[in-house]
Amino acid sequence: MHSNSPNGRRESRLHWLAAAAAMAAVMAAAPAEARVTRIVIDDVAPLTGQAIPYEQIRGRAFGELDPNDPHNSVITDIKLGADTAGGKVRYETSFNLVKPVDMNRVSGFMWHDVPNRGGAGTIVVEERELGDIGLRSGWQADNAGNTGVPANRAAGTNHWVAAPIAKVNGVPVAGEVFARIVNQGGASSKPLMVQANPVPYLPATLDTTKATLKTHLRETVDGVVTEGPAIAAGDWAFAKCDAGNPFPGTPIDIDPANAPGNLPVHICLRNGFDANLLYQVVYPAQNAYVLGVGMAAFRDVGTFFRYEAADDFGTRNPVSGLVKGTAVRGVSQSGNMVRQFIFMGLNQDERNRKVYDGAWPIIAGRRVAANSRWAQPDGVLELYQQGSEGPQWWTDWPDPVRKQPTGSIFSRCSTNDTCPKVIEHFGSAEVYALKLTPEWIGTAGDADIPLPRNVRRYYVPGSHHGGGAGGFTHMPATTTGASCPGNSYGTGTLPANPVPHTEITNVLRLAMRDWVLNGTPPPPSRWPTLAGKTLVEANKKAMGFPSGVPGIPDSIFLPENFAFPVFDYDWGPQFNHSEASGVPTGVPPRIGKAIAMKVPKVDADGNEIDGVPTVLVMAPLGTYLGFNITAAGFHKGQVCNYVGGYVPFARTRAERLASGDPRLSLEERYGSHEGYQAAVRAAAEKASAEGFLLPADRDRLIRQAAESSVLR
Numbered sequence: 035m036h037s038n039s040p041n042g043r044r045e046s047r048l049h050w051l052a053a054a055a056a057m058a059a060v061m062a063a064a065p066a067e068a069r070v071t072r073i074v075i076d077d078v079a080p081l082t083g084q085a086i087p088y089e090q091i092r093g094r095a096f097g098e099l100d101p102n103d104p105h106n107s108v109i110t111d112i113k114l115g116a117d118t119a120g121g122k123v124r125y126e127t128s129f130n131l132v133k134p135v136d137m138n139r140v141s142g143f144m145w146h147d148v149p150n151r152g153g154a155g156t157i158v159v160e161e162r163e164l165g166d167i168g169l170r171s172g173w174q175a176d177n178a179g180n181t182g183v184p185a186n187r188a189a190g191t192n193h194w195v196a197a198p199i200a201k202v203n204g205v206p207v208a209g210e211v212f213a214r215i216v217n218q219g220g221a222s223s224k225p226l227m228v229q230a231n232p233v234p235y236l237p238a239t240l241d242t243t244k245a246t247l248k249t250h251l252r253e254t255v256d257g258v259v260t261e262g263p264a265i266a267a268g269d270w271a272f273a274k275c276d277a278g279n280p281f282p283g284t285p286i287d288i289d290p291a292n293a294p295g296n297l298p299v300h301i302c303l304r305n306g307f308d309a310n311l312l313y314q315v316v317y318p319a320q321n322a323y324v325l326g327v328g329m330a331a332f333r334d335v336g337t338f339f340r341y342e343a344a345d346d347f348g349t350r351n352p353v354s355g356l357v358k359g360t361a362v363r364g365v366s367q368s369g370n371m372v373r374q375f376i377f378m379g380l381n382q383d384e385r386n387r388k389v390y391d392g393a394w395p396i397i398a399g400r401r402v403a404a405n406s407r408w409a410q411p412d413g414v415l416e417l418y419q420q421g422s423e424g425p426q427w428w429t430d431w432p433d434p435v436r437k438q439p440t441g442s443i444f445s446r447c448s449t450n451d452t453c454p455k456v457i458e459h460f461g462s463a464e465v466y467a468l469k470l471t472p473e474w475i476g477t478a479g480d481a482d483i484p485l486p487r488n489v490r491r492y493y494v495p496g497s498h499h500g501g502g503a504g505g506f507t508h509m510p511a512t513t514t515g516a517s518c519p520g521n522s523y524g525t526g527t528l529p530a531n532p533v534p535h536t537e538i539t540n541v542l543r544l545a546m547r548d549w550v551l552n553g554t555p556p557p558p559s560r561w562p563t564l565a566g567k568t569l570v571e572a573n574k575k576a577m578g579f580p581s582g583v584p585g586i587p588d589s590i591f592l593p594e595n596f597a598f599p600v601f602d603y604d605w606g607p608q609f610n611h612s613e614a615s616g617v618p619t620g621v622p623p624r625i626g627k628a629i630a631m632k633v634p635k636v637d638a639d640g641n642e643i644d645g646v647p648t649v650l651v652m653a654p655l656g657t658y659l660g661f662n663i664t665a666a667g668f669h670k671g672q673v674c675n676y677v678g679g680y681v682p683f684a685r686t687r688a689e690r691l692a693s694g695d696p697r698l699s700l701e702e703r704y705g706s707h708e709g710y711q712a713a714v715r716a717a718a719e720k721a722s723a724e725g726f727l728l729p730a731d732r733d734r735l736i737r738q739a740a741e742s743s744v745l746r
Contacts, residue, residue, distance in 0.1 A: 069384050070338040071346045072096040073129075076188040080135075084162040087135040091352055092128075094187060095171070097334045099123040099327065108378050109326030110405050110615045114207065115198035123324070126187065126196040127331040129171035131339065132156045133353055141165035142358030143547050146336045146390065148173060148368035151231060151412060152180035154191035160543065167353050171335040173371060174404070174411050175328030177321075179231030182294035195328035199290070199321050200407065206290070210621045211235045211319040211408045212418065215301070217522040217667040219309030222276045223283060225298035226315070227521060228419075229367075229412040232298030235319040236288045242267040245317035247301070253312065253417055254594035255672050257601055257625045262311055265303065272317075275302035290321045312668055316621055319408065326405040326615075329371075329380055336362065336390065337383040359550040361392035362454070366499065367412070369398025369458075370421065374614075377401055377425075379446030381454055391550045393454040394542065397461060397500055397535075399470035400426055401443070406609065407617045414520055414676070415469055415598065418622040422600045423614040426473040427483045428456065435477035435629055436602045438612040444486065455549050456489040457542050457556060461497035461535065462634065462642060462660020467676035468499070469600045471632045475564060477600070479632055482563045492542065492726075493561035494535055495634065495642035496651050496658030498678025501535025506714070506742035508655045508700065509682055515665050518674035526662030528585055528679030533650050533658045537721075537731045544728075557725035560646045562634040568644035572597035572633045579640050582696045583657060585681055586640070590663050595672045597633055597661075602626040634660075639697045640681075646726045649735050652717035653710065655700065655744065656682035685745075700745055707745040714739035 074094045081088040099106045101113040101123060115123040134140050144167040145157050157168030174181040175197035184190045200207045213226035213233045226233040237245070247270050249262035275283025281304040287296035301315060338345075343354045364372045372395040375381065381389050403409040403420035413419035425433065425441045432440045447453035464470040476483055485491060494501065499519070516530035545556035562568040570576040574591040581588070590596055604626055605611065606619030634642040640657040651658060662679035664672050684690035684699040704710040718735050721727035727735075 070095045070097040070334045070342075073338070073345050073349050073351075074188075075349070081132055081156070081162075084159050086139050086162060086165060088132055088162055089135050090156065091131040091133075092191070093131075094126055095129055095331070095335050095338065096126050097124070097331060099125070099330055103384065105379075105382065105384050106330055108405070108615070109324065109330060110617075111200040111207075111322070111324045111407055112326065114200035114202060115324035115327060117198055123198060123327060125327050125331045127172040127328070127335060128187075128193045129169065129335055130154070130156060130191075130193075131352060132162070132168040134165050137356060139165045140167065140353070140356045142356060143167065143551060144169055144340065144353070144357045144360045146171070146360060146362045148332070148362065148364030148371050149193040150365060150368040151229070152192040152194060154193070160540070164547075167357065169336070169339055171332055173328045173332040175323050175325050175331075176234035176411055177294050177323060178234035178297050179294070181231065182297075195331050197323050197325070197327040197331075200324055206320050207322050207407070208238055209319055209322065209408055209617065209619070210316055212314060212316045212622050213299070214521065215307065215313040217309060217524060218307050221280070221303070221306035223274045223300040223302040224307060225300050227298060228410045229414055229521065231412045232294070233410065234294075234297065234323070235408060236290060236293060236296065236321050237272050237299065238288070238318040238320040240272050240285055240288065242270055242272070245315060247313060247315045250312040250314060253668075255596060255598055256593045257417070257599070257628050258594065265313075269304040271302045272299060273302040274300045288320075293321055310668070314622070322407050325409055325411065326378070329375055329378060329404060332375070333380045333383060333389055336360070337387065340389065341387060359392070359547075360390045361394055361546050361550060362390040363394040363396065364398065365396040366398060367402060367414070369395035370400050370402035371404065373398060373426070373443055374401035374404060376447060376454065377443045377445075378405065381447050382450055382452040386450065388452045388454070390454050392546050393456045394546055395456070395458050396539075397464055398458070399460060399464050399468055399473050401614060403614065405613070405615045415467075416520055416675075418603070420614060422469050422472070423603070424612040427476065428486055428489045429483050431476050431483050433477050433612075435627070436611065441612065453488060457492070457546055457549075458489070459492040459494065459535070459538055459542060461494045461499060461501060461533075461678070463497070463499040463676040463678050465597070465631065465633055466661040466673055467598050469598055469631065471569065472600055472629060474561065474569070475632060477629050479630065480564075482565050485559060490556045491559040491561050492538060493645035494533065494538055494648055495645035496531070496660060496678070497533040497535060497648070498531040498660060499676040502530060502532035502678070504532060504534035504536060504650070506650075506655065506739050506744055507532065508685070508744050510680065516662055516674075516677045516679065518662065518664065518677045520675040523664065523669060523675045524667045525665050526674040526677060526679055527665045528659070528662050528681060531658050531660075531678030531680045533648060533678070537649070537727055537735075538646055540728050540731055541726055560644070562642070562644040564632070566644060568635045569632045570635050572631050577633060577636050579636055580638055580696045582694055583640055583681055584693055584695055589671060590661070590673070597631040598673065599628040599630050601628055647717070647721040647724055649714060649717045649721060649727070652720070653713040653739075654683070656680055657697065704745060710744045711736075711740050
């Protein structure tokens with residue numbers, strides 16, 4: 035246990051620095067081993083949509099890692115993945131590279147995009163019009179669902195990493211994993227899923243006496259669990275069943291040689307599933323992938339295309355000598371990967387070179403779970419999921435609540451000058467459901483953590499995860515509640531939040547390029563702070579949220595329903611809680627304490643008052659919320675995971691008074707359609723003047739407001 039006294043924290047920091055210095059000395063003497071040794075080009079095709087002719091190159095990279103190289107020793111179980119006579123760890127990973135056909139049109143800037151759950155794609159048209167290079171490659175090595183290694187590895191568009199399974203003396207390691215089934219009714223069997231992909235680990239046995247299946251009657255947002263009855267071992271099976279093939283059904287295939295084709299794992303119940311219950315299974319598992327190998331493979335692919343002329347077999351790097359600056363970028367889960375990648379020190383390659391000059395984690399406020407045994411990288415911070423462990427901030431800062439050492443995401447890269455320039459941007463949904471604010475104020479929550487000079491932070495007030503559709507539509511086309519992401523959460527009571535991230539993304543895309551290529555600093559950071567009194571306790575009174583807003587009951591602001599906290603989990607003695615590495619043996623983990631969130635302060639309309647200037651929030655048509663309310667099911671009445679909501683203003687004063695709405699109507703605010711146009715124009719000019727709106731977007735928004743039906 036680390037001391038939280040000033041001396042204890044200083045000793046922890048000095049120990050970390052001493053270890054880093056020792057690592058640097060070893061690296062200087064060690065031979066370079068961790069690298070891409072071979073690339074295979076599987077397909078070359080034209081890419082359309084932009085004025086500059088582009089080509090798309092799809093292929094695979096093969097590499098090897100030396101487990102004894104300090105560049106790789108941070109990876110959990112790396113030595114248990116060695117599979118060559120020389121003790122090396124091998125991998126194969128997919129990649130997709132796009133570039134101008136005419137090399138003279140190449141800008142020199144390369145984006146390395148992190149796939150979200152294996153997703154395909156490439157850089158947007160705006161970046162191709164600039165002549166940028168786009169690279170995307172695999173990193174998620176759990177071999178399940180969209181990240182599954184295909185039978186024909188030369189085909190397909192999704193991204194994957196073929197990584198080894200951890201073995202001791204040739205025998206796969208064993209351990210316990212858990213999975214949860216919620217809001218599922220009926221007699222048929224149910225799959226074990228985490229977000230949209232299968233839980234990636236097969237049972238080691240079909241014997242249900244070796245596992246446990248429990249029910250939960252209720253779980254509150256702040257971590258109070260009410261257990262229901264356990265399911266007897268004879269009343270369930272690892273099997274598929276339905277009305278024509280009733281319990282015990284057909285046993286699932288648990289031969290690891292058939293993974294991922296035998297995923298997802300299914301559970302069949304003798305008496306069927308009750309939609310009012312949550313089911314939680316803990317079972318002995320096999321096929322523990324060395325997940326961190328996928329992170330190292332991503333590093334090696336990035337550094338190969340940046341620096342190398344050819345592979346060991348003479349295959350030429352298609353962009354050799356053309357890359358002048360680079361940035362790694364990810365959105366949501368893949369943005370969390372960017373943060374974890376930097377934290378692990380992987381922005382330094384095997385020859386001690388900086389891999390990426392810039393990093394842009396988008397709507398990502400934590401570190402992805404991808405470096406512990408049995409981790410589930412698809413998790414979204416629902417109960418008992420990893421991701422908030424250890425430092426989530428960029429400046430060395432103490433963690434007294436969890437009694438962890440002083441540190442930061444930059445602790446490793448700052449010792450060897452390989453930290454990238456970082457731009458991060460978020461919306462409000464990350465605060466309420468994705469446990470963002472400790473990144474700003476630490477676990478103690480009593481001071482704003484200062485940002486380093488090479489980090490910019492931008493907060494889009496009143497927006498949901500990834501932003502909405504934009505536009506100037508007063509009443510939604512449908513009153514159907516927004517769909518809530520996560521594991522079968524259901525829908526919200528409120529329509530979707532329209533506040534977009536499009537405009538800030540357009541600004542930051544150019545800002546990152548200019549910062550890397552020309553040294554031009556981006557606009558000043560903007561986010562709610564304790565010092566500015568715009569970051570407050572997560573309750574209705576402290577927020578200043580108005581009473582009587584239609585569809586917003588006071589009950590949503592209660593601790594059991596509102597603002598998901600960070601949980602201080604105890605994953606057991608073999609798990610490093612600061613590093614989020616090692617082996618979790620406490621499954622599911624014990625909750626030590628819930629670390630309360632702070633949330634943004636709001637105005638008399640319930641709209642947030644701090645962050646980047648956003649036209650729709652500055653000229654509002656309603657209240658834009660970073661949260662929604664679960665309409666039905668197991669989570670009824672709680673924040674509906676990470677989706678926002680929208681409550682339109684009344685159109686007239688008479689409508690407002692009839693409904694008891696405390697917020698001024700559109701008519702009272704703007705008077706007429708022309709008045710609303712003027713408000714949008716003023717907001718757009720302000721955002722543009724402060725550097726947060728490009729001229730083309732400013733003019734487009736003003737035109738769209740003029741063409742809208744608001745107060746016509």
